[in-house]
Structures are given as C-alpha cells and as structure tokens.
Amino acid sequence: MDNLRGSGTGNDTAFDNIVVLDTTPKIDKEFQPGPLPGGDYPVGGTGQLTFTVTNTHVPGDPDTPSGPKQDWSFTDTLNDPALEVATPLDYTTTCADGEMSLEADGSLSASGDLAGATVESCTFTVDVTADTPGTYTNGPGDMTVSGLDPAGETAITFVGAPEPPECPTPHTLWDRPGNTAGSTQLSEIDLTTSGLTPIADLAQGIDAVGYNEVDGNFYGLQVPASGAPRSSRSIRRRRRSRRSACPTLPTPASTWATGG
Incomplete structure (x- = not known):
C-alpha cells in the first residue's frame, strides 16, 4: 500500500483477515x-x-x-x-x-x-x-x-529368469520295422543315453503318432495290410508330473481304439 497523501492526516488504513498462501508446486x-x-x-x-x-x-x-x-x-x-x-x-x-x-x-x-x-x-x-x-x-x-x-x-x-522344469529323460518311441503294415514296436527311449527298453508289441501298424495333452491320449494312423489308413486312438494315457508339469512315461498298454 502506498501513501499518496501529501500530509500526515487522513491517511489511516488497516488490513483485515490476512491470509498467506504457499503456492510451491x-x-x-x-x-x-x-x-x-x-x-x-x-x-x-x-x-x-x-x-x-x-x-x-x-x-x-x-x-x-x-x-x-x-x-x-x-x-x-x-x-x-x-x-x-x-x-x-x-x-x-x-x-x-x-x-x-x-x-x-x-x-x-x-x-x-x-x-x-x-x-x-x-x-x-x-x-x-x-x-x-x-x-x-x-x-x-x-x-x-x-x-x-x-x-x-x-x-x-x-x-531373474525362472529355472526351467526338469523333465524326465525317458520318452516313447513308436517304430514299424521295415515300414511294413504289420506290428508296431513301442519302446522307452532315454534321451540322454539313447538306450531303448521294449514296452509293448502292437499287432497293428501305427504311423504318424502324436500325443494330445488335453485328453491324455496318443493318436496315430492304423496302417492295414490293404486299404486306406484309418485314424486310431490309443487308450494309453500319459500323466503329467505334478512337480514339474512335464509329461511322464505312460504305463504299458497294447490296445488301440479305432476311430474309423
């Protein structure tokens, strides 16, 4: 406030309700x-x-x-x-x-x-x-x-990156000796040593085998002695290990359900 009067009288003033605000961001x-x-x-x-x-x-x-x-x-x-x-x-x-x-x-x-x-x-x-x-x-x-x-x-x-699961080394090997329409040899193969252990000898010739993780079945093509191959489903079920979530070797079985 500036005093603009030229005399010392009539220039009284006052401030009321003074508020100081902090506007620091x-x-x-x-x-x-x-x-x-x-x-x-x-x-x-x-x-x-x-x-x-x-x-x-x-x-x-x-x-x-x-x-x-x-x-x-x-x-x-x-x-x-x-x-x-x-x-x-x-x-x-x-x-x-x-x-x-x-x-x-x-x-x-x-x-x-x-x-x-x-x-x-x-x-x-x-x-x-x-x-x-x-x-x-x-x-x-x-x-x-x-x-x-x-x-x-x-x-x-x-x-850090999670440790990879330790999957078992044994897996299954499906083999038709001589690529004939006859039997299929089912073996356990050790992926580390390549050692083979026979599991079963299927009477049917089975080819193009794959495993379905959803229903736990193996699927393949049954190769007859004559005629067109038919799709087949194995009743062999593969179970998952609860510890590693890796598929484990199935228990032996030697029968197939034909899908037509």
Missing part, C-alpha cells in the same frame, strides 16, 4: 509397472522412472492453477549401485524449458517451468535398469529440490 516420483506378474521387470530389462511436478491452485477454484512456476529444479540419486540410469541417457519431458542430465556420480539433474500448456503439471520420464535381481527403493532422502515440495518413496523390482 509439488514433485512426485513413481517407477512404472513392468511387464511381468506383479509389475516386475526382467533382470537386464529397461524400467521407467517418472517425475511429476504439480502446480497449486487458486483458493476455492481447483480448476485454476495459481500462476506459472519457473526455475525450479531437482536432483535424484539412485541409492543402490545395482540400479542404474540406462545409458546413453534417454528421457522425455512435457515441462516448459525442461532439461535433464546425467551427472558423473550417476545422479540425475533436471529443471524446468510450469508455464503455458503445462502450467498445471508436467513430467520427466527416464529409463533405468538393473543386472541384479532385487527390489530397489527411491525416496525423498535421495533427492534435493529447489522451488518444489519433496516427493515420497517409490520402488521397482527386477527378477
């Missing part, structure tokens, strides 16, 4: 969910860390930002050596005059404005990666801010 950060169950990332994959700067609003009017906010900045350090900013630095931003750099110590530095089309909020998004499985956190203690209220904590998880 806030920064938040969040690791984006990954493609694996639970939002995890595979080890060596690329995750994303997003910083969001949000403006305050005019009191009583949540749809009107409280004016441009310029020249704010922040730094963020990934506090675990196993979690790194992906290099070369790859980031995107919607902030006015937004700039981000990767410092020699591995920390991120960024600055920008809330102005124009992004006066209400804007973002920085940067790629991160880890070669070691684990859950990594990044919180307010890892940041320094200027002109911003500090962020909370966020976490990201990288997981």
